Amino acid sequence: MPLPYWPARVSRFLLPPLFAATAFTGCSALSSFSGADAPDAPIARRVAALQPVDALLIGEQHDAPEHHVIEREAVEALAARGHLAALALEMAEEGRSTAQLAPTATEAQVQAALDWSDKAWPWASYGPAVMAAVRAGVPVVGANLPRSRMKNAMADVSLDVQLNGEAFTAQQDAVRDGHCRMLPESQIVPMTRIQVGRDRAMAQAIVKARKPGQTVLLIAGAGHVVRTLGVPQHLPDDVKIATVRLLAAPASAAGPKTGPQTGDYDRIWRTPPLPEKDYCAEFTRQARPQPKT
Numbered sequence: 001m002p003l004p005y006w007p008a009r010v011s012r013f014l015l016p017p018l019f020a021a022t023a024f025t026g027c028s029a030l031s032s033f034s035g036a037d038a039p040d041a042p043i044a045r046r047v048a049a050l051q052p053v054d055a056l057l058i059g060e061q062h063d064a065p066e067h068h069v070i071e072r073e074a075v076e077a078l079a080a081r082g083h084l085a086a087l088a089l090e091m092a093e094e095g096r097s098t099a100q101l102a103p104t105a106t107e108a109q110v111q112a113a114l115d116w117s118d119k120a121w122p123w124a125s126y127g128p129a130v131m132a133a134v135r136a137g138v139p140v141v142g143a144n145l146p147r148s149r150m151k152n153a154m155a156d157v158s159l160d161v162q163l164n165g166e167a168f169t170a171q172q173d174a175v176r177d178g179h180c181r182m183l184p185e186s187q188i189v190p191m192t193r194i195q196v197g198r199d200r201a202m203a204q205a206i207v208k209a210r211k212p213g214q215t216v217l218l219i220a221g222a223g224h225v226v227r228t229l230g231v232p233q234h235l236p237d238d239v240k241i242a243t244v245r246l247l248a249a250p251a252s253a254a255g256p257k258t259g260p261q262t263g264d265y266d267r268i269w270r271t272p273p274l275p276e277k278d279y280c281a282e283f284t285r286q287a288r289p290q291p292k293t
Contacts (some may be wrong), residue, residue: 039251039270043070044077046269050242051083055206056215057231057243059222059265064248065125066271071219072129078215079136086209087133089114090220091121092142094201098130099139110134114142129219143205143218145198153197154190162196167229171195174223180280199224203234210239222246226264242266248274 035041036049050056058074060067078084092114098105101113107127110116114130116123133140145153153159160168172192176183183191202218209216224230225243232241245265250273 037267043073044080046267047074047077048081050244050267051215052213052240053215053242054210054239055218055235055241057218057220057225057241059220059225059243059245061246061248061274062121062221063277064246064271064274066248067246068125068129070246070269070271071126072132074217075129075132075136075138078217079133079138083214084133084136084138085211085214085216086138087130087140088143088202088205088209088216088218089126089130089140090144090198090202090218090224091126092116092140093144093146094142094205095146096142097139098134099141101134103135103137105134107131110140114140126219139209141205141209143202143220145194145201150194150197153194156193156197159193159196159200160189162200163229163233167233168192168196171229174229178223180283182280182284195223199229199231200234202231206231206235207239227266228264244269246271248272 036045047056056074056078058071060071075084075087096114098110098113101109105113107123110130111118111123130140162168163171172188175188175191175195179191202220202224206216206218218225218231220231222245225232225245227233227243232243235241243265245268247268248271251270
């Protein structure tokens with residue numbers, strides 16, 4: 001498979017195969033909460049229960065519609081209290097921002113400011129959360145590593161030591177599994193460097209956007225907010241965070257021992273399961289060279 005394909009597609013496919021089709025070991029400890037953490041508790045109450053934090057990291061399954069509803073409600077809950085410092089997104093590149101736009105900006109203006117790729121990230125899914133922040137006068141900032149820097153990241157050996165050895169090895173395993181074990185072994189370390197570089201870029205976006213007494217809300221794929229591997233590993237110790245995994249699975253879900261472990265996230269919020277989907281078949285289809293037109 002030609003190398004240029006991977007940087008353009010990794011954000012779309014790294015997470016769903018790994019987390020949607022794997023285990024939920026450790027979730028049982030988080031599935032029987034009462035009060036604010038009860039499965040039917042309003043999102044505003046759940047968000048309030050996690051405060052005060054400098055950053056709230058929400059890890060989604062990209063194709064789960066209910067997750068996008070929760071994200072919008074989280075934005076609205078923080079903004080209503082005047083606690084939302086910024087909305088940071090994996091779905092937009094570092095350096096992009098709506099900070100110069102008025103709350104009355106049109107959706108087209110917002111998409112232009114963020115250089116939004118509707119093909120990669122359907123605006124119909126993410127637009128409601130983005131516009132809720134804009135209407136509240138809160139900046140929306142891109143947090144992802146720009147595609148123009150991904151090639152350099154693949155060769156950047158300094159990224160190999162941003163995680164401890166065990167965590168870096170675990171990230172390599174995640175890259176293998178997330179790409180359905182179709183990557184040549186020679187590309188595992190370069191692609192892992194991209195993942196680490198993206199996590200580090202998101203952490204830097206949080207640090208830049210933080211404000212005393214307020215919360216930066218990061219929306220990203222679930223793998224990016226794992227405490228032991230993802231964005232939290234690249235944040236300064238003085239940044240207080242809470243991490244939430246949105247999980248489209250039944251309350252009784254169980255699986256192999258390779259899934260999220262206790263401590264990977266501070267909370268796991270379950271949503272109704274999605275129809276079964278063969279992510280690897282879709283991945284294979286999209287990985288095939290496209291005929292020239």
